Amino acid sequence: MTTPPDFERPVLPSPRVREKEAFGATGLPLAGAAFVLTVAGLGLIGVGIGGLAHGVDISTPVAAGAIVLGVVAVIAAGIAAGGLTMVAPNEARVLQFLGRYTGTVRIDGLRWVNPFTTRRKVSTRIRNHETAVMKVNDADGNPIEIAAVVVWKVEDTARAVFEVDDFIAFVAIQTETAVRHIANTFPYDVHGEDAMSLRDNADEITRQLSAEIAARVEAAGVLVIESRITHLAYAPEIAQAMLRRQQAGAVVAARSRIVEGAVGMVEMALARLAENDVVDLDEERKAAMVSNLMVVLCSDREAQPVVNAGSLYH
Secondary structure (H helix, E strand, O other): OOOOOOOOOOOOOOOOOOOOEOOOEEHHHHHHHHHHHHHHHHHHHHHHHHHHHHOOOOOHHHHHHHHHHHHHHHHHHHHHHHOEEEEOOOEEEEEEEOOEEEEEEOOOEEEEOOOOOEEEEEEOOOEEEEOOOEEEEOOOOOEEEEEEEEEEEEOOHHHHHHOOOOHHHHHHHHHHHHHHHHHHHOOOOOOOOOOOOOOOOHHHHHHHHHHHHHHHHHHHOEEEEEEEEEEEEEOHHHHHHHHHHHHHHHHHHHHHHHHHHHHHHHHHHHHHHHHOOOOOOOHHHHHHHHHHHHHHHHOOOOOOOOOOOOOOOO
16 A cells, blocks of 8 residues: 655744743632731721721821721732632643743642733643535545544643634634645545545544644644544535446446356366366367356356257257
């Protein structure tokens, strides 16, 4: 069998960013500290406002200082709470500070990061993308319908966010491009020839399809787990003609096997007759016997015996 042709790998620019771990800490202690600071700050503000309003128990400078400390405590609590972020399993947070990528948080749970960063949620779950049924021409120029499904997930969140505009749409378009290229590279059916075809070599075709999709979506930091062709058929306008062609090929193949078996049986019959000295046949009688045996063995109907009242020569 001929080897599949190598596909032309797309030339993509080198990635400017790659995923790295962001600075962070467990969020529960800081959430507790933020709560304590908030309660204390509100309490100090309440005490200071009460002292200034009624002028009892505490002096004016102490009351003003309490209000200032309370406001500072509340602001600190707000800053601490602003750094808290929830990360679900199989999700990540891509952090940016003043437009610059600072890292990715992948540890699930309540985490604390720089509160002045912007956080973008990126799912790292396994996803399916199924292409629509596309009408393309195969390597022989015959119009066919083909569709495929690809199983993928985000492996590098930084590249998925910053290297392409929309990594989900990017995967969809590149998958469709790879499926069209595979369909144009191989014929739908080779009709007995020693070559690869879309119909007869599904495993080899899907392996090459996976490799090509992986090469095309590598820039987006996407890992292709598997891809499969889910729909493959001739286009409706030529489906009937191709069906008749396949049926004719099947009939020819069956007839070839029948003729091959019949020739072997005739050879065996002649050899056994000569070996056991059952009858002495000259060349003309052998030809007549071979003709009758081939008609009986190769006919698709039951043979009708004919009684010969004379001889072979009269």
